[in-house]
Amino acid sequence: MPINYYIFLAVALFCIGVAGVLTRRNAIIVFMCVELMLNAVNLLLVAFSKMHHLALAKNDLNAGINGQIFVFFIMVVAAAEVSVGLAIIVMMYRNTHSVDVNFLNRLKH
Amino acid sequence: MSKLVYLVPLFPLMGFLINGLFRKNLSKSLTGIIGCGTVLASFIVSLLIFSETRKEGFETVVVKLFDFINADKLHIPFSFQVDQLSILFLLIITGVGFLIHVYSTSYMQDEEGEHFARYFSYLNLFIFSMLILVLGANYVIMFIGWEGVGLCSYLLIGYWFKNIDYDNAAKKAFVMNRIGDLGFLIALFWMINTYGSVNFAEVFAKAPGTAIPILTGITLLLFVGATGKSAQIPLYTWLPDAMAGPTPVSALIHAATMVTAGIYMIARSNILYTLAPITQTVVAVIGLATAFFAATIALKQNDIKKVLAYSTVSQLGYMFLGLGVGAYTGAVFHVMTHAFFKALLFLGAGSVIHALHEQDIRKMGGLKKFMPVTHFTFLLGCFAIAGIPPFSGFFSKDEILAAAYAKNPIYFVVGLITALMTAFYMFRLYATAFLGNFRGTSEQQHHLHESPSAITIPLIILAILAVVGGFAGIPDVFAKNAHLLHHFLSPVFEKSERLKPVIEQSNSLELTLMAVSVFVELIGMLYAWNRFSKDPELGEPQGFGTVLANKWYVDELYDTIIVRPINALGKFFNDVFEKSIVDGLVNGIGRTIQYGSRQLRLLQSGQVGAYVLMMVLGIVILFVIQIILKK
Numbered sequence: 001m002p003i004n005y006y007i008f009l010a011v012a013l014f015c016i017g018v019a020g021v022l023t024r025r026n027a028i029i030v031f032m033c034v035e036l037m038l039n040a041v042n043l044l045l046v047a048f049s050k051m052h053h054l055a056l057a058k059n060d061l062n063a064g065i066n067g068q069i070f071v072f073f074i075m076v077v078a079a080a081e082v083s084v085g086l087a088i089i090v091m092m093y094r095n096t097h098s099v100d101v102n103f104l105n106r107l108k109h
Numbered sequence: 110m111s112k113l114v115y116l117v118p119l120f121p122l123m124g125f126l127i128n129g130l131f132r133k134n135l136s137k138s139l140t141g142i143i144g145c146g147t148v149l150a151s152f153i154v155s156l157l158i159f160s161e162t163r164k165e166g167f168e169t170v171v172v173k174l175f176d177f178i179n180a181d182k183l184h185i186p187f188s189f190q191v192d193q194l195s196i197l198f199l200l201i202i203t204g205v206g207f208l209i210h211v212y213s214t215s216y217m218q219d220e221e222g223e224h225f226a227r228y229f230s231y232l233n234l235f236i237f238s239m240l241i242l243v244l245g246a247n248y249v250i251m252f253i254g255w256e257g258v259g260l261c262s263y264l265l266i267g268y269w270f271k272n273i274d275y276d277n278a279a280k281k282a283f284v285m286n287r288i289g290d291l292g293f294l295i296a297l298f299w300m301i302n303t304y305g306s307v308n309f310a311e312v313f314a315k316a317p318g319t320a321i322p323i324l325t326g327i328t329l330l331l332f333v334g335a336t337g338k339s340a341q342i343p344l345y346t347w348l349p350d351a352m353a354g355p356t357p358v359s360a361l362i363h364a365a366t367m368v369t370a371g372i373y374m375i376a377r378s379n380i381l382y383t384l385a386p387i388t389q390t391v392v393a394v395i396g397l398a399t400a401f402f403a404a405t406i407a408l409k410q411n412d413i414k415k416v417l418a419y420s421t422v423s424q425l426g427y428m429f430l431g432l433g434v435g436a437y438t439g440a441v442f443h444v445m446t447h448a449f450f451k452a453l454l455f456l457g458a459g460s461v462i463h464a465l466h467e468q469d470i471r472k473m474g475g476l477k478k479f480m481p482v483t484h485f486t487f488l489l490g491c492f493a494i495a496g497i498p499p500f501s502g503f504f505s506k507d508e509i510l511a512a513a514y515a516k517n518p519i520y521f522v523v524g525l526i527t528a529l530m531t532a533f534y535m536f537r538l539y540a541t542a543f544l545g546n547f548r549g550t551s552e553q554q555h556h557l558h559e560s561p562s563a564i565t566i567p568l569i570i571l572a573i574l575a576v577v578g579g580f581a582g583i584p585d586v587f588a589k590n591a592h593l594l595h596h597f598l599s600p601v602f603e604k605s606e607r608l609k610p611v612i613e614q615s616n617s618l619e620l621t622l623m624a625v626s627v628f629v630e631l632i633g634m635l636y637a638w639n640r641f642s643k644d645p646e647l648g649e650p651q652g653f654g655t656v657l658a659n660k661w662y663v664d665e666l667y668d669t670i671i672v673r674p675i676n677a678l679g680k681f682f683n684d685v686f687e688k689s690i691v692d693g694l695v696n697g698i699g700r701t702i703q704y705g706s707r708q709l710r711l712l713q714s715g716q717v718g719a720y721v722l723m724m725v726l727g728i729v730i731l732f733v734i735q736i737i738l739k740k
Contacts, residue, residue: 021721101717 006047013040027089027099031082038078042071110161111170111191116154117199118240120147124233132226140222141214144229148210148236152203155196162196163597171246171310178249182305190246190309194601197441197594198243198373201448205365206236208567212456213357215563216463228268232361235261239366243373248297248307251374255293255338258367259286265362266354278353285347289337296330303327313380313604321385328381328388331374332395339371340422341399341429346664349418356459359414363421364452369444372425375432376441376601383435383605393433393516397523400426402661404530408537409650409657412468413458416538420494421451423527427509430524435609436512437602438595442582443505445594449578450493450502453571457487460560460568461542465553470538474645475547479557482565484543486572491539493575495532496630501579507623508584514622515614521622525629532633540641548645586619 013036020033049067056063089099096103124147128140135143161167169192178185210232217228238261242254260283267279300307303323304315316324335341340348348368352359362368375382375392382389400423407419424447431440460483461476462468477484493500496507506528513520547554559565583591590596599606614622650658659665712723 018725022718022725025718 003047003051006043010040010044010047013037013043025100025102027092027101030101031085031089035078035082038074042074045071045074110157112172113154114158114170114172114189114191114244115174117151117158117203118237118244120150120154121233121237121240123147125230125237128226128233129230132223132230135222135226137218137222137225140226140229144233145207145210145214147233148203148207151236151240152200152207155199155203158191159196159200162191162193167193169310169600173246183301185247185249185307187250188246189244189250191244192601193598194373194376194441195243197445197598198369199240201369201445202236202239202243202365205448205452205571206232206239206361208570209357209361209365209452209456212360212459212564212567213355215561216357216459217355228265228355231261231264231268232358235265235361235366239370242370246309248300248309248312251377252290252293252297255334255370255374256290258370259283259290259338262286262351262362262367265358266351268354268358272353275353278347278350282347282351285344286337289334289344292330292333292337294334296327296334299323299327299330309377313378316380316384319384324381325385325387328378328385329391331378331381332388332392335371335374335429336395337371338374339368339425339429341371341395341425342402345399345403345422346660346667348422349415349660352412352414352418356414356455356462359418360452360455360459363418363455364448368421368425369448372428372432372440372444375429376437379432379437379602379605380608382432383608389433389435391433393430393513393520396426396429396431396433397513397520397527398426399423400430400527401523401530402426404527404534405657406660407534408530409654410534411471411658413461413470413473413538413542414455414468416470416534417451417454417458420454420531420535421447423531424451424494427506427524427527430513430520431509434509434512434516434520435605436509437605438582438592438598439505439508439512441598442594443509445581446493446501446505446575446578449571450490450500450575453486453490453568453575454494456564456568456571457483457490460564463560463564464557465549467549467553470541471645472549473542473547474545474549475543476557477543479547480559482559482568486565486568487543488539489572490575491535493579495535495634496528496626497532497634498627499576499579501575501577503627504579504582504584507626508582510626511584511614511619511622525626528626529629529633532630533637536634536637537641540638541645544638544642545645584619586616586623 017033017035017037017040020036021030024030024033045067049064052064052067092103093099124143127143128135132140169190171188171190173186173188175187176184177187210229213228213232217225220228235258238254238257240254241257242251245251245254263279263283266282267276269275270279297307300312303319304312306312337344348363351362354362382392403419403422403426407416407423410416410419424443428440428443428447431437431443460480461473464480464483465473465476467473489500493502496503510521510524510528513524547557582594585592649655656662712719
């Protein structure tokens with residue numbers, strides 16, 4: 001399958017994620033959109049890594065697998081981030097009885 | 110002994126430092142002893158060096174103390190030059206200066222201790238600066254002294270600084286001098302550019318090969334400096350105002366130091382001037398014009414010190430006339446005799462002022478019987494300045510007039526008229542102040558007394574010098590080879606004299622000139638004596654007299670054409686340029702930044718969404734730029 005399709009899909013996912021972050025006010029949905037962007041990048045990394053590997057596999061069986069390793073890193077970091085983020089959201093709900101991000105503008109004052 | 114010449118300026122410098130730094134602790138008598146003693150020590154060292162320079166085969170000695178400026182090819186050492194000209198000036202400065210110091214101890218007795226010491230420290234600094242000026246072996250060292258005397262004159266004229274008029278007089282002297290100094294400074298740079306050196310020896314050796322326009326330019330600029338320091342047209346107006354200082358200071362400025370600096374500088378640079386005939390003519394004409402002009406003003410002054418001040422300006426004009434016609438020896442000779450009789454006259458005037466606390470001669474009169482010593486010495490001084498033989502002024506003035514006649518008879522005629530006026534105003538002053546009846550208050554008459562010996566002894570010594578000083582230069586007409594000064598100074602001026610020999614006149618012609626001038630001076634003297642001793646001019650001047658009494662309105666003229674326009678310009682810049690443009694610019698920048706930040710602050714909304722939007726927009730813009738740049 002040509003690389004173009006992967007790229008289009010990744011870009012589409014990323015744009016959906018950005019649009020979601022920009023437009024939605026519910027903190028949990030914003031959070032999901034961030035995850036969407038991360039996974040769009042993961043998809044790209046895997047796709048490029050595979051392409052790279054195919055191009056160089058004649059000389060070196062291990063060529064081009066670094067990208068796939070990165071994906072695992074991102075997953076781990078994303079998992080950590082989710083746990084912290086969700087904790088914040090829970091605390092926020094406890095204080096304000098809302099998960100609206102526009103409520104969180106008190107740092108201004 | 111010549112190697113020890115640095116001692117001469119060192120003593121007054123030490124006196125300045127001690128009196129200046131410890132002015133609050135020293136007693137008056139100790140201050141006086143330090144002030145006078147240091148100058149006396151310099152005088153003694155000068156005398157010892159003088160006796161050495163008189164020996165046959167004395168060569169010019171240059172004593173290098175240290176390197177002053179070393180820059181690329183330019184080397185300016187801090188060095189002193191001992192030769193006949195500088196040693197003669199050393200003797201005049203330290204000798205007359207010492208007498209003035211002694212005189213001051215009594216004259217300034219009423220000052221408080223601290224100010225008394227301040228006065229003496231300034232006097233010593235003045236002597237020190239003048240010695241540096243005279244001793245310097247190059248133009249830069251001379252310039253240091255040149256500036257030094259300017260500073261000291263400012264300090265001393267404004268000594269009574271609580272009086273705003275005196276302050277203004279001091280500022281005027283300083284500013285006028287600075288104008289002249291600028292000319293000197295430009296000449297210095299030009300000289301460095303032309304010769305690559307400012308040492309007298311090198312400059313004078315290279316001078317004959319220089320293009321005439323360059324030489325004329327340099328000498329004219331140096332002369333501008335001299336007009337400032339030596340009070341010639343157009344920069345002379347500070348000197349009469351310098352009367353604001355204590356009287357001994359006037360004596361010091363007018364006789365021993367300061368005003369002779371210009372004469373010394375031109376006499377020192379005589380070769381440059383001899384090679385630039387145009388400059389010589391300018392010097393002679395300016396000198397003559399100043400002599401004449403100042404003498405006319407002196408005719409109608411009623412302040413005892415103002416008359417003397419204008420007579421100084423006039424006599425300085427004579428000296429410049431002498432320099433301009435190539436009679437360098439005559440000019441230096443006149444400096445010497447003038448130092449004697451002008452110091453005498455000023456100190457005499459100071460003695461009168463000390464006794465009367467009055468400077469207006471219309472309120473004096475009849476002082477002869479109250480102050481016999483002052484009267485007699487003052488009379489001798491008047492004889493000397495009027496040029497009555499055999500007093501000293503006769504010889505020096507006559508030498509200049511004879512040389513002027515040889516150059517151009519018109520010079521002689523104008524000089525003669527000036528001599529007539531000199532005799533007239535000096536004896537007008539003498540007769541009005543010392544003869545007739547006393548016209549002051551009875552209170553003053555009650556306190557009238559002869560001054561103490563610290564005042565009269567310097568007067569007597571100076572009177573003796575004023576009487577016999579002329580015999581150092583007896584002209585050839587009276588006795589062959591009796592002109593000791595000419596013989597003494599010949600090594601300094603011999604090059605110039607070889608280039609342009611002084612025209613020898615027949616004895617009969619010279620005697621005739623002498624007789625004419627003496628005759629004219631006697632007429633002026635006798636007329637003034639007769640008229641003013643019986644019927645002193647007490648009223649306000651009338652007709653043309655008012656013009657003279659108001660000094661030809663020169664101060665007003667300068668005020669109108671220079672001071673006021675500059676003040677107006679300054680006011681314009683202060684009120685308009687400063688307030689609207691400079692202030693507007695500074696305040697405008699401040700206001701713009703305040704306004705801008707108030708607008709930018711709105712971006713900081715605290716809305717997370719807005720921040721993210723900005724971030725995304727920023728990234729998009731970066732992408733767009735990247736794409737455009739790639740193409």
